[in-house]
Amino acid sequence: MTVGYEPVIGLEIHVQLSTRTKMFCGCRLSFGAAPNTHTCPVCLGLPGSLPVINERAVQSAIMIGLALGCEIAPRSLFHRKNYFYPDLPKGYQISQYDVPICSDGRLGDVRIHRAHLEEDAAKLTHLGESGRIHGAEASVVDFNRGGTPLVEIVTEPDLPSAEGAREWLILLRTTLRTLGVSDVDMSQGSLRCDANVSVRPAGSTALGTKTELKNMNSFKFVKDGIEAEIERQVGLLEAGREVVPETLHYDPRSGRISSLRSKEEAHDYRYFPEPDLVPLEATAAMIAAAREAIPELPAARAERYERELGLSADKAWELATRPERADYFEAALAADSAEAVALANWISQLVERIGPDADPAASRVTPAGLAALVGMVGARQVNQNAARDVLSMLVEDGGDPRAIVEREGLGAISAEDSGLAEVVARALAADPAAAAKVREGNDKAIGPLVGFVMRETKGRADGGEVRRLILEQVGG
Amino acid sequence: MSELIALSAAQAGKRVRAGEVSPAELFEAYRARAAAEELNAFTWVAEARPGAGAGDATAPLAGVPVAVKDLFCTEGVPSQAGSRILEGYRPPYSATVVAQLAAAGAPLLGKTNQDEFAMGSSNENSGYGPVLNPWDRGRVPGGSSGGSAAAVAAGLAPWAIGTDTGGSIRQPAALCGIVGLKPTYGACSRYGMIAFASSLDQAGPLTRDVTDAALLFSAMVGRDPRDSTSLAFPAPIAVPRRTDLKGVRLGVPEELTGSGSGVEAGVRSSFEATLALAEALGAEIEPCRLPHAPHALAAYYVIAPAEASANLARFDGVRYGLRVDGDGTLDTMYCRTRAAGFGPEVKRRIMLGTYALSSGYYDAYYSQAQKVRTKIAEDFAAAFAGFDFVVTPTSPWTAFPLGAKSEDPYAMYLNDFCTVPMPLAGIPAVSIPSGLSDGLPVGFQLAGPAFSENRLLDAAFALEQAIGFDLAPALGLGA
Amino acid sequence: MIDREQVLHVARLARLALSEEEVERMATELSDVLAQIEKIGELDLADVPPTSHVIDVVNALRPDEPHVSLPVEVALAAAPAPVAGGFGVPSPGDS
């Protein structure tokens, strides 16, 4: 259906910073606290109160700017964005307008237009039938969230597809999580994404009319919502109709897109410089401190794994873009002398068992335990199959892999172990025909012989070692 | 009793400190007068002396009670900014300046009437009725700090604080025959002052004399971590002592005092007599230029309403104050609440400010006004290169009859012609009474560079001694 | 000059209900005031920077230290329509 068209997608992301206090007052940020228990004259917009900028929020914004390769404005301003809404206590949002703190960056293949600081709105809950005021439907405002520091990140329209948008958003989340400046949890609203979507005939450079898709609260909904909107727009164009610039809502249950009727009243935010605040100058010292506070970011980490540890590009990226896995990987490397490539592969095995969203560090398998197991495999003290069983046991009950191998009798029977040579001899005796074929150079015939040894040793023998012994013994 | 009332605040404080008068006695003397007043100067009067701290005989302000303009938030005390939209509103916190005064030992006597949200020059825009001028009860006291000015002039309070945005301390001080200081922008915290125009608003003292002004001001200054635009005052505020003006260069700006200024004859002659006195004290007086000053009023009436239109958006019927529900929709609630709660002048300025900021008009109005502001600040800087102070009449005219200018908004705005340029430049200015014209006080204004308050008050003190203005008719203490 | 339509538009932005009589009066009064104000438009200030702050201060920042918030009953004390621990409002429409 969408063949012959290409989408043009830009994202606007609001990131709640995880500072201790709000953007302009000392109220603690709150998660699930009773309504209106984290308020003060400033964040309630009481008459006479004044905002004061949170130093830490500024540092977080600079860190985000640096991580996104932005220019940090030597002097930026706060503006008032004026509109009436019950979740906006002052009748204006303090935001940044023509001089944002960060601009012109890039993350992956996507250019960043700007990133600026602002304050979050309060929470407005519809009470429905239960809470009528003067016979009409009512809502209730909780100002706990009001004033939470936000960084709004605006991309250029560089995202190639709905899936591309989803993937890029995951990269952004990982980057922000690595910075430690936000919880970046879409389901909790600490990462919120709007998309500007338009379509145009493939190959055209003109931009189509764009719509704004609001507040998709999971990575999947971002993808599904954008996909649905692309289809809707192409459908309109194919039918000879026009795309109307409007703000839209995607309903993940029905998969339908609906208009958030903006009442024909064009917004006129009447931005003007916030007279209660003075300009923000990002000094060299502030930028240096922010740079210092930035840990190794995913892209740099992946590059290091590839370069220093010899991981494949895919494996390096898979680990580095999931900091919890990368941290686990590094802890395991530090704990034992396990080989990095093997360790990375075994972390994938672990993730398969605990699920892709689980943090390995929260599992029963300690980094040292996994490293010990991988070390035993490397030293041929336990073979691959047995090691997989041991890993499953570790996931279930935890413990020391050496003790488990010992207890379960899973240790590899090595060449030095005279017993193995004896079992090989029995295998040759039991199947002289196969032994003869092997002697004649028929490699395939070795299989049943190895199988015999494995049965006899309950899988503890090392496959390579068994082959070597068979060849040695038939060869005479 | 009336002997106590006749004392200036500094004199009363001296008595308290010497143990000749108790803070309780002083407080009750004023409280009784304030409670019985007939000027409508107060919107609230304390029933008792506040405990803990305030009223300490050894503190810097030595238990001398203070009247506070309604718009200063005062914990648990009605703080309505002269507006019906805040009727009965008692904030859960106090303005920094109010807390500073209490900490300095000045107990809160009462809250004073004002033009609604400080928008006005006559006090007729109060939601709680006009204030009467103690010199002539048929006339206005000026505004917007009219209640504070009238209370001090009439001996209902030893001193008071107000706010000045375009002249709201100086003009009522002039019309009531007292001293009013508009400090350098940033000298006093704005935290807890219900905002009119944030980039212009400044708190300051209204007092019977210059010495009291310096004393009260000394307890008001200071950097407040809760006000990003506040600054540490570079020096302690000194008691003014200067008795001459030798070597002081006074610039008289043609633009604010010449024929185009609308200054009426009686005011002009008092102004000229004061210049002659200054010269006799040793001052050098020359004309100076403030080429953009005639445009200050227009710039002011863009910038102040624009900021006000945003500052007043919080009065929306949701968290405090008046609420008028209508047909059950949010928009109707907003529109009716604000229509019912704001008076005509406030509505006019909200409309003006909203218009000036609206799409398509920002550059022509707001941006242009900010550029005018730049030029005005440059004009003053140039003038101060050659002069210590710029002097003008405070108001082009004396107190006018109630209702005389209510029908013509722009005529009312012309009250601020001589006082508006200074806040646009953020510089301090003081108004002192220079005499009477037809039995009504005339104000003389001195303006200096930022943070020149000590010098400014010194010069004002010297002039004050030479002028010898007599406030007795307003104090009304009889013989 | 400001006409009736503009008055209504601005009143809408400012959420002010105006009576018919107020609309008429506002149009006249605002036009008179604007006529005075518009004179600044004649000044050639193209190269002049605008002043939004008269003070030369930057970076008035606050350490990220929590203060004690208001008790909820104090926060709600002046609320015209307290509901369920919050501030009751008529439900907004869709926008």
Ligand SMILES: [Mg+2]
């Ligand atoms: Mg935003």
Ligand SMILES: [Zn+2]
């Ligand atoms: Zn707060």
